[in-house]
Amino acid sequence: LKSPFAKLSPIPKENVQFNEGFWQGRLAKNKAAMSKLLAALREHGVLDNFKHVKDPGVERRGPRFTDSDLYKWLEGACYALPDPILQPQIEEVCSLIVDAQGEDGYLNTYFSHNRAAERFADLEHGHELYCAGHLIEAAIAHRRATGKEELFQAAIRFADYLVSQFGPGKIEKACGHPEIELALVKLYKETGEEKYLKLARFFLERLDFRGQQEILGHAVRATYYASGLADLYLETGETDFLAAVQRLWQNMVEEKIYLTGGLGGRVRSESVGRPFELPLEGAYAETCAAIGNLFWNSRMLAISAEGKYTDLLERTLYNGFLAGVSLSGDKYFYENPLAYNGKPYQEPWHSNENRDLYERKLWHGCTCCPPNVQRLLASLGNYFYSASPEGLWIHLYDNSELKWQIDGVPVHLVQTGNYPWDRKLNIQLKLPKQHEFSLFLRLPGWAKNYTLLLDGMEHQAKMRDGYLEIRNRWQDNKVELNLELPVVLMEANPRACETRCSVALMRGPLVYCLEQADNPKIPILDTKLNLAEALTLDATDTLGGIMKIQGFGKIPQEPFGPLYRPLGSKNQQLAPVNLTFIPYYAWNNRGTGAMTVWLQKG
Amino acid sequence: LKSPFAKLSPIPKENVQFNEGFWQGRLAKNKAAMSKLLAALREHGVLDNFKHVKDPGVERRGPRFTDSDLYKWLEGACYALPDPILQPQIEEVCSLIVDAQGEDGYLNTYFSHNRAAERFADLEHGHELYCAGHLIEAAIAHRRATGKEELFQAAIRFADYLVSQFGPGKIEKACGHPEIELALVKLYKETGEEKYLKLARFFLERLDFRGQQEILGHAVRATYYASGLADLYLETGETDFLAAVQRLWQNMVEEKIYLTGGLGGRVRSESVGRPFELPLEGAYAETCAAIGNLFWNSRMLAISAEGKYTDLLERTLYNGFLAGVSLSGDKYFYENPLAYNGKPYQEPWHSNENRDLYERKLWHGCTCCPPNVQRLLASLGNYFYSASPEGLWIHLYDNSELKWQIDGVPVHLVQTGNYPWDRKLNIQLKLPKQHEFSLFLRLPGWAKNYTLLLDGMEHQAKMRDGYLEIRNRWQDNKVELNLELPVVLMEANPRACETRCSVALMRGPLVYCLEQADNPKIPILDTKLNLAEALTLDATDTLGGIMKIQGFGKIPQEPFGPLYRPLGSKNQQLAPVNLTFIPYYAWNNRGTGAMTVWLQKG
Secondary structure (H helix, E strand, C coil), X not given: XXXXXXXXXXXXXHHEEECCCCCHHHHHHHHHHHHHHHHHHHHCCCCHHHHHHHCCCCCCCCCCCHHHHHHXXXXXXXXXCCXXXXXXXXXXXXXXXXXXXXXXXXXXXXXXXXXHHHCCCCHHHHCHHHHHHXXXXXXXXXXXXXXXXXXXXXXXXXXXXXXXXXXXXXXXXXXXXXXXXXXXXXXXXXXXXXXXXXXXXXXHHHHCCCCCCCCCCEHHHHHHHHHHHHHHHHHHCCHHHHHHHHHHHXXXXXXXXXXXCCEXXXXXXXXXXXXXXXXXXXXXXXXXXXXXXXXXXXXXXHHXXXXXXXXXXXXXXXXXXXXXXXXXXXXXXXXXXXXXXXXXXXXXXXXXXXXXXXXXXXXXXXXXXXXXXXXXXXXXXXXXXXXXXXXXXXXXXXXXXXXXXXXXXXXXXXXXXXXXXXXEEEEEEEEEEEEEEEEEEECCCCCCCEEEEECCEECCCEEECCEEEEEEEEEEEEEEEEECCCEEEEEECCCCHHHCCEEEEEECCEEEEEEHHHCCCCCHHHCEECCCCCCEXXXXXXXCCCCEEEEEEEEECCCCCCCEEECCCCCCCEEEEEXXXXXXXXXXXXXXXXXXXXXXXX | CCCCCCCCEECCHHHEEECCCCCHHHHHHHHHHHHHHHHHHHXXXXXXXXXXXXXXXXXXXXXXXXXXXXXXXXXXXXXXXCCCCHHHHHHHHXXXXXXXXXXXXXXXXXXXXXXXXXXXXXXXXXXXXXXXXXXXXXXHHHHHHHCCCHHHHHHHHHHHHHHHHECCCCECXXXXXXXXXXXXXXXXXXXXXXXXXXHHHHHHHHHCCCCCCCCCCEHHHXXXXXXXXXHHHHHHCCHHHHHHHHHHHHHHHHHHECCCCCECCECHHHECCCCCCCCCECCCCCHHHHHHHHHHXXXXXXXXXXXXXXXXXXXXXXXXXXXXXXXXXXXXXXXXCCEECCCCCCCCCCCCCCCCCCCCECCCCCCCHHHHHHHHXXXXXXXXXXXXXXXXXXXXXXXXXXXXXXXXXXXXXXXXXXXXXXXXXXXXXXXXXXXXXXXXXXXXXXXXXXXXXXXXEECXXXXXXXXXXXXXXXXXXXXXEEECCCEEEEEECCCCHHHCCEEEEEECCEEEEEEHHHCCCCCHHHCEECCCCCCEEECCCCCCCCCEEEEEEEEECCCCCCCEEECCCCCCCEEEEEEXXXXXXXXXXXCCCCEECEEEEC
């Protein structure tokens, strides 16, 4: 499955086993939430919509893109197999899908019956090819997990129908929401059929933003589009695609991304917005956009083997993405603000404008994020390791085991530690016979100092773009990596006006926040951080075993008065307070209340 | 026309004459722009829409509320009479309106023919009563300006029809966009008919936000609603209304308003948003909301005779409102951002999202602001003076003359000076015989020091809520008021995160800004103001005779790099630059380019 222009080859999750640690419990809860989400999809008519195609007596319900929600659920459930509960649910869903497919291969529950004539008429808004893409991805996952062909063949029929309908001299348009491109590349890799790659390329070129200097528009579309560009480079090696996607990435990290890895601050149009348009309260930062960012960065990593992409991938994973799901694993955020005043905002003249009551829930009117979270978590093992001709790469850390072969020699690798809480990581390798290769350990960008021991001896590893290369003849060896893991105060480019003169706390990959629940009497959004005082760790076990941070702050003792006043007016009196910070991902798990990631320097 | 619970009685603009100064030329240009706007309304079908009502062969065009645009134009044109060009245009428009009215008194060009059955069916969004309100206001203005009864009687018929349809036991709903309430109170004052006041009260109580603690929602609706509450207090003296509107005002000035007096930062829903939701780039701050704020504050002033309302009225007039119209007087902003990077922003997946190209224009797809600006400017004389039993009040300053009577004694008052540019104001009073009364001169909140001379002698005036009371036996006297008029650096409550560690320049009532046109090679949004250096005035005559401000700043010499970094990283090198500031109202009159009101302290 290695792409010809990738430096790194994927190591699929089937080779990775999570042991007790940061992720194992989360993945178990995620699996348990899948049946709940399926029940909610059923309750809201998403399954019945497929019956509707052949039986107009069954009503079609929900937004036009609901098919994709079920496809994403299916893909996630397949990643979670084997599982005795999910197995029959998966087969029921597959049957529904296969039964609903048209003779010509087309399938979309919205564009049927009285809307059948509208097929492909409004590609910009219709989400038809977007849905098709998610069907193809689900079908590939299903075949890989079960070996069954029926759904996969249905996806092939649909893909072949698209090949017959789209292209030069045929319909010369692409879907308004990229996704089909990723699916077609995957199908090309699955089948070796060039026609799918060609169609993916055709669609991406219709969207043609290759002259584009900045990442723009709907954040999920933008990240899926960028992922598609990266896929095209990986398969074709054409440097135009690479240059375009590198430029977009650079622009993103210089002007457009939240500290959490969230993307897209603009609520209207769910989009990235202007340079430095990064509102904190009311930030959209859709969970699906964080997922898109994970897709994109994992592809950039495969292309380049550069740690800067892993750094952003990890930061997004632990913050902008992980905040999207509750600690219980079955409730989801659609929007991920970086500050909240704790109060709902009701627009008196727009009764549907009531976005600002932040509470995770299982079901959303537009329910794209929950199944996307499920499929990402269920496939998390894919993101931990890679292979290259030189050896084995470790990108992410957690207590886990890898079984793999290098040059035909079995390798058993065991990671232990308490990442991301503790600084010490142990990696044990066992091989049946001695074999020489490089082990590439990611040295996170946030780790300014480290020590590295090989079998208890200090080791001088070569730095390669954020990875420590340990060349060795391996058989039964222990590697110990000690990462400096202090609390770090982060600042932003002052051009981002919302974060001027403010700091955010990070420790390792985790962004921290100040939440009302831990600081019950403090005006969270008015609180300054006292930089002269130390920040200390607090391992009191709450919120599923987190490390809190204790610090000191200052809060105003009196109202400011009118919003504006001449500079040099009497300063507000400030009073010292103790502050407790928790990881951003853990906020909003004890009811809804005020929260902030950024604090004024005080 | 004094309201029973007003402390101040209006002095209508007919008694006020502007001489050469700040406003005279603007009002002349405004009058000249009226025919242009009428031509544009005609071109876009707004006049034909009235023909459509009786002749379905004529197409109805534009949004559902276009009738109100013509009514507002008409009201403004009537305020500008006498005028030989406008006179026949006004009569043509009046005929169109009167001819279109139904037998029952109802008139709305949108809800006619195949939409006739929808009359009053969607009050929340239909704007039907909003349009009716603007018809009534236009009709009152027309009768006052011309003495003609026909349009006024049409408005009465419509109002009587509304009285017959709405109220307890009838339709028990109000219009989603307040306006009819203001019109009905005006009609009550014009006719003495209690039924109109009663209906206004009924509508306002349907909207009932009297328990509301903060100003919320669509900014224009919110200010019109608050103006209606104030009107009800002025006519009924019921303190519930007063307490509610005072609470909303206090909340606005503490949490919700821009330094410019603009209101409503949220583009989606055109609304005020959460507390301290005050984005700078992309701020909506609709021109109509500034106008609503003028309406509201002028009512609060009439209620209380307190200068804090005049201060906000003046700040809104010279900044948030005046920026809405070009120096040429015939181009209008709908949105009034406080910062702009100078580049249009095109959303690739939402082709209708292209708001960020800021250029004033005569015609807008939703053209509510242009005629609202015209009627406000054409009635500006109403806002300068008031009367009370104690005497005469001067609220705003400009070269102008007032002819009025106090206790039957004619008073001729002449203001001279060069406000708002110069600090010295001369006020001359002439009466045919000696008469004792108080002259109340507003001492603007921004003037921390002043000197006051009466006939050349220093005078100790009593301070009354922002007004200097000069009690005197007047006959032929000169008052000289010298206002301290330095450049003042303003800061905001740090809870408003966009303006943290930043300052804005004001001088007198004027908010200043830094625009690319005066600072061609400077990265406007990255510029810091060097607080250690002096700010100086520059009276070079540009942009219609403004006073510029010169200062010193610092700009980064190298890119910041990634958006986020650990605090204490190497600082950006800064280079000194000269800065030139212009009044905010004058921005965007030399092409479109970057601009900011707030600058980081440096």
